[in-house]
Amino acid sequence: MADIITTPHISGHADHHDVDYLHDGKGLKSWLTTVDHKRIGIMYLWSILFMFFLGGVFAMMIRLELLTPKQTIMSAETYNKVFTLHGAIMVFLFIIPSVPAALANFVLPLMLGAKDVAFPKLNLFSWYIYMAGALIAIAAMVTGGVDTGWTFYTPYSTTTDGSVALMTFAAFVLGFSSILTGVNFVATIHKLRAPGMGWFDMPLFCWGIYATALIQVLATPVLAITLLLLIMERTFGIGIFDPKLGGDPVLFQHFFWFYSHPAVYIMILPGMAIISEIIPTFSQKTIFGYRAIAFSSVAIALVSFIVWGHHMFTSGQSQLASAIFSFITFFVAVPSAIKTFNWIVTMYKGSVAFNAPMLYALSFLLLFGIGGLTGIFLGAVSVDIHLHDTYFVVAHFHYVMMGSTVIAFLGGLHYWWPKMFGRMYNESAAKVACALVFIGFNATFLPQFVLGSRGMPRRYYNYLPEFQFLHQASTVGSWILGLGFLIMAGYLFASLRKKMDAPANPWHSRTLEWQTASPPITHNFHEVPSVGGGPYDYYRPVGQGRNA
Amino acid sequence: MSHSTHDVAEHRFRQHHFATAEQQLDTSKIGMWLFLATEILMFGGLFVGFGLMQGVYPEAWVAGHHHLDRVLGAVNTVFLLCSSFTMVMAVHYASTDEKSKTVLNLGLTLGFAFAFLVVKYFEYSHKFHDGLLPGRFFNLAGIGGPPQQAMFFGFYFAMTGIHGFHVLIGIILITWIMIRANRGDFSSAYYTPVDLIGLYWHLVDLIWIYLFPLLYLVS
Numbered sequence: 125m126a127d128i129i130t131t132p133h134i135s136g137h138a139d140h141h142d143v144d145y146l147h148d149g150k151g152l153k154s155w156l157t158t159v160d161h162k163r164i165g166i167m168y169l170w171s172i173l174f175m176f177f178l179g180g181v182f183a184m185m186i187r188l189e190l191l192t193p194k195q196t197i198m199s200a201e202t203y204n205k206v207f208t209l210h211g212a213i214m215v216f217l218f219i220i221p222s223v224p225a226a227l228a229n230f231v232l233p234l235m236l237g238a239k240d241v242a243f244p245k246l247n248l249f250s251w252y253i254y255m256a257g258a259l260i261a262i263a264a265m266v267t268g269g270v271d272t273g274w275t276f277y278t279p280y281s282t283t284t285d286g287s288v289a290l291m292t293f294a295a296f297v298l299g300f301s302s303i304l305t306g307v308n309f310v311a312t313i314h315k316l317r318a319p320g321m322g323w324f325d326m327p328l329f330c331w332g333i334y335a336t337a338l339i340q341v342l343a344t345p346v347l348a349i350t351l352l353l354l355i356m357e358r359t360f361g362i363g364i365f366d367p368k369l370g371g372d373p374v375l376f377q378h379f380f381w382f383y384s385h386p387a388v389y390i391m392i393l394p395g396m397a398i399i400s401e402i403i404p405t406f407s408q409k410t411i412f413g414y415r416a417i418a419f420s421s422v423a424i425a426l427v428s429f430i431v432w433g434h435h436m437f438t439s440g441q442s443q444l445a446s447a448i449f450s451f452i453t454f455f456v457a458v459p460s461a462i463k464t465f466n467w468i469v470t471m472y473k474g475s476v477a478f479n480a481p482m483l484y485a486l487s488f489l490l491l492f493g494i495g496g497l498t499g500i501f502l503g504a505v506s507v508d509i510h511l512h513d514t515y516f517v518v519a520h521f522h523y524v525m526m527g528s529t530v531i532a533f534l535g536g537l538h539y540w541w542p543k544m545f546g547r548m549y550n551e552s553a554a555k556v557a558c559a560l561v562f563i564g565f566n567a568t569f570l571p572q573f574v575l576g577s578r579g580m581p582r583r584y585y586n587y588l589p590e591f592q593f594l595h596q597a598s599t600v601g602s603w604i605l606g607l608g609f610l611i612m613a614g615y616l617f618a619s620l621r622k623k624m625d626a627p628a629n630p631w632h633s634r635t636l637e638w639q640t641a642s643p644p645i646t647h648n649f650h651e652v653p654s655v656g657g658g659p660y661d662y663y664r665p666v667g668q669g670r671n672a
Numbered sequence: 673m674s675h676s677t678h679d680v681a682e683h684r685f686r687q688h689h690f691a692t693a694e695q696q697l698d699t700s701k702i703g704m705w706l707f708l709a710t711e712i713l714m715f716g717g718l719f720v721g722f723g724l725m726q727g728v729y730p731e732a733w734v735a736g737h738h739h740l741d742r743v744l745g746a747v748n749t750v751f752l753l754c755s756s757f758t759m760v761m762a763v764h765y766a767s768t769d770e771k772s773k774t775v776l777n778l779g780l781t782l783g784f785a786f787a788f789l790v791v792k793y794f795e796y797s798h799k800f801h802d803g804l805l806p807g808r809f810f811n812l813a814g815i816g817g818p819p820q821q822a823m824f825f826g827f828y829f830a831m832t833g834i835h836g837f838h839v840l841i842g843i844i845l846i847t848w849i850m851i852r853a854n855r856g857d858f859s860s861a862y863y864t865p866v867d868l869i870g871l872y873w874h875l876v877d878l879i880w881i882y883l884f885p886l887l888y889l890v891s
Contacts, residue, residue: 239689242699307706315699316689341706345714353721353830361808362826364721369807370729370820379717652691 144546148646159244160646164251165230166544171254172226175217180609182210187568187602190595193587200585204271205286207583211274212291216298217258219529220387223394224340225254225305227536228333230544232309234637234644235327237318237653242311250304257298264290273583275384278365278376282357289358296351299344302390306340309333318636320655324418327635327659328411331418332397335425339386339393343429347383350376374439381432389428391525393421395492395532396463399485402535403467405633406482407474410660413466420459427456437508446505453503460496464489479631480554484535487562488528495523498573513583516576519569527565534561534612541616542626546643553615560608567601635659683862697864704868708875711838715879718834722827722886725820735817736824737890739804741795745888748791749880755784756877759846762853763870766863771856774866778850781873785843792836799825806830831883838876845869 145162149155155163185206189196198206233241241247264270264287272281272288276295281288313334317326354376356362363369365376404411411417433441433449467489476482498520502508511517542548571594576582580591587595629638636659640649657664682693690696726733762777803811806829810822849865852858858866 243703244687244689246703303707303710307703307710310706311699311702314702315695319691341710342713345710346717349714349717352834353718356806356826356830360806360826362806362830363820363823364725364826370823371725372728375721375724379721647688 142645144641144643145646146546146643157248159240159248161233161241161244161247162230162544162644162646162648164247165226165228167251168221168226168229168254169544171251171258172218172222175213175258176222179210179213179218180606182206182213184602184606186210187599189585190587191599193589193592193595201271203585204583205269208270208273209265212261212270212295214525215274215387215391216295217261219391219525220298220302221254221305222529222533223398223536224309224333224336224390225250225301227398227533227540228309228329228394229305231540231637232312232330232333233316234543234640234648235330235635235659236312236316237321237636237649237655238312238316239647239649240316241308242316243308246304247308250301250308253297253301253304257294257301260297261291261294263287264294275380276351276354277380278354278357278373279367281354282361282366289355292351292354292358296348296355299348299351302340303344306337306344309337310341313337318653318655324415325655325658328400328414328417328421329397329635331421332393332400335421336390336393336397338422339390339425339428343383343386343390346379347387350379350383353379374436374441377436377439378432381435382429385432385435386425386428388521388524389424391529393424395488395529396421398532398536398539399467399488400463401633401635402481402485402539403470404474404660404662405539405631405635406477406479406485407471408477408632408662409470409474410658410662411466412469412472413462414658414660416462417466420462423459424456427452427459431456434503434508437505438512450503450505454500456503457496457500460492464493464496478555479538480549480551480558481535481539481631483555483558483562484531484538487558488531488535491523491527491531491565495520495527498523511576513581514576515572515580515582518582519572519576522569522572527569531561531565534558539631540637541619542630543637543642543644545620546624546626547619547622548626548630549619550615553611557608557611557615560604560611564601564603564605564608568598568605569601571595571597571601634661634664683859685857685862685864693862700864700868704871708871711875711879715831715834715882718827718831719882719886722831725823725827726890729818729820729823732818732820733824733890736821736828737888739799739802739815739821740828740888741798742888744791744795745884748788749884751784751788751791752877752880755781755788756874758784759870759873763863763866766853766858766866767860769860771853771858774853774858775850778846778853778866782843782846782850785839785846788839789836789843792832828887831887835876835879835883838879842869842873842876845872 145160148160149158155167158164185198186203189198189203189206229241229247233239267290268286270286270288270291271284276288276292281292313326313330353362353364357365357371361369363371365371365373367373400411400417431449431453433445434453437446437450467485478486498516502511502517502520538549538554575591575594575598578591580587580594624643626642628640628642630642631638636653636655637644639653686693686696690699758777758780762774762781765771765773765777799805803809803814804825805811806826807822810825812819812822815821846869849858849869852865
């Protein structure tokens with residue numbers, strides 16, 4: 125992108141401004157009080173990875189229980205709590221903050237050529253709010269648990285035992301962390317782009333994060349008030365959602381999905397944003413259809429606010445409303461397809477390198493294809509009536525949430541790992557892990573499409589004996605998936621024990637974050653970068669910044 | 673990038689990651705407006721719920737609002753309107769380097785805010801005394817009328833409670849900028865915190881201006 129900057133500093137003299145961010149300040153306190161977006165990103169990264177591990181353990185327990193039609197390892201009550209905790213942890217504590225708060229926090233200012241995010245103290249504050257939310261969630265788990273499912277539907281959630289109010293409060297608190305991150309990123313993108321960098325000179329990752337941040341800012345407050353009303357409903361019985369007192373439980377569903385459907389795009393847009401970086405880098409080719417991809421992110425964000433009713437086709441909402449929601453839902457496929465086709469065309473006649481991040485990006489294209497298209501099935505009212513609340517829905521959203529978002533997150537993690545920690549991981553091991561994750565994921569969730577279409581309802585503890593083979597296939601798939609993650613944890617941790625060996629730009633990328641050292645210095649760049657070209661100008665020679 | 677440039681708009685509170693004081697000011701304003709948007713959406717959810725339920729149970733809403741004290745509500749509206757005015761004056765005097773007038777107006781704003789909370793305290797304790805409590809604690813036997821008044825008071829306490837919480841936060845913030853103003857932190861070159869907390873305070877006022885007719889003047 126730009127012709128800049130870093131003369132590599134291998135200096136022994138410790139000028140504050142030349143020290144890489146990992147070594148600028150030692151000890152726990154220097155991390156807990158940092159306002160450096162890179163360190164905050166890393167703190168988020170370890171926090172969400174821990175939560176991913178926790179949610180993953182619950183997922184493995186669910187699959188293990190479903191190995192046999194009757195009780196395998198836990199009681200039905202425990203099972204209800206386990207799948208609720210799996211969902212709540214994965215959604216609120218892992219996926220939503222995963223790409224924005226962890227990866228984007230680290231790379232967004234670097235990509236823009238900025239020294240930091242707009243509000244560094246607010247950034248640190250939002251991490252503390254996240255941690256507070258996480259602690260409250262853990263407190264809810266150990267003081268009775270929650271068995272409502274992550275959607276907290278009334279009236280069940282207002283009448284069941286357990287720590288529903290506490291868990292809801294945790295989600296409420298986590299929402300503020302998400303809002304503050306969103307506010308920070310919108311302001312950063314508006315005001316902190318490097319001199320000369322116009323809106324269409326930004327890497328597409330920034331467009332994706334911008335669209336995400338807008339949704340975080342506009343949708344999350346509605347969830348906040350919904351959860352607050354739910355807490356009041358439980359503690360005071362105010363009756364808004366309780367039919368016994370004249371309230372309307374469907375109102376809760378409207379409120380909940382008004383946030384939670386846009387939240388689905390809080391989860392997928394950052395994934396798409398990562399793919400828009402990985403594919404041009406590993407094709408060494410200018411991205412095809414830059415503006416189309418940029419605008420499709422914003423289009424998805426806007427449309428996301430008017431499709432929530434497709435979660436409620438069987439709730440008794442009016443048939444006219446269902447028909448309209450169904451039609452608008454189909455419309456989401458248009459910008460999604462625009463992106464997908466542009467990514468594919470970008471690879472055409474490129475010099476494609478199959479490094480681990482690219483393997484994840486290619487996996488994403490396949491899995492998002494399946495996840496997206498099955499979403500169209502479910503968006504059709506007549507089909508949805510049949511498939512509603514079956515494993516088909518479970519498989520669909522796992523293809524989008526895990527097959528797409530988590531796969532893209534892993535792609536991004538591998539892509540930026542050398543930048544974040546200054547170390548290369550073992551590439552062969554990464555390829556093996558990626559293959560295992562891909563195979564394991566499909567083995568886990570493809571059978572669930574079949575199960576669902578044959579009538580296996582979601583969230584059931586027992587099932588008919590004829591479903592056992594498919595359930596077992598799914599469980600075995602989860603073990604392959606688990607093995608893939610185990611290997612990944614192994615080589616990633618192993619890389620951290622090595623000496624720093626990553627070049628500034630191992631992938632020969634043109635975006636700004638690669639034009640500074642790996643790991644970057646505390647102030648990101650020695651001089652403010654001035655930008656005189658597009659982020660994907662692969663037809664131009666690389667600037668001096670690359671020393672790979 | 674150095675701190676030594678003597679631009680008119682430069683000041684000692686510029687943070688290192690901003691190139692100019694103007695960039696910092698613009699960024700802060702974007703941040704505050706976005707935050708205010710989230711506030712509007714949060715209260716928006718409450719307003720939608722309130723309006724929907726009013727449509728279903730209009731008699732309960734009318735019956736419920738008769739138990740609210742219009743006069744006290746109106747007095748509080750006046751308090752908040754005055755506080756918005758003094759806030760505007762505080763921002764104005766901050767921008768014209770008139771320190772003592774800034775502090776005085778911030779003090780007056782604080783006074784109105786406290787007066788609002790005192791009135792609210794008397795209103796709440798009166799409601800508690802009469803058993804006009806939200807949801808299952810509502811004492812219908814002592815009042816009579818449609819049972820959904822319990823829901824009306826659920827909304828009443830949710831809306832005024834969350835609003836009152838915002839007033840409390842406002843008091844803390846205004847106290848903070850009053851201390852800073854008194855210390856001489858602000859000048860015509862830099863009074864962003866006064867400006868932004870002013871914006872926040874106007875929103876708190878504005879929300880009350882919607883809450884007052886919605887709750888107290890149902891017909």
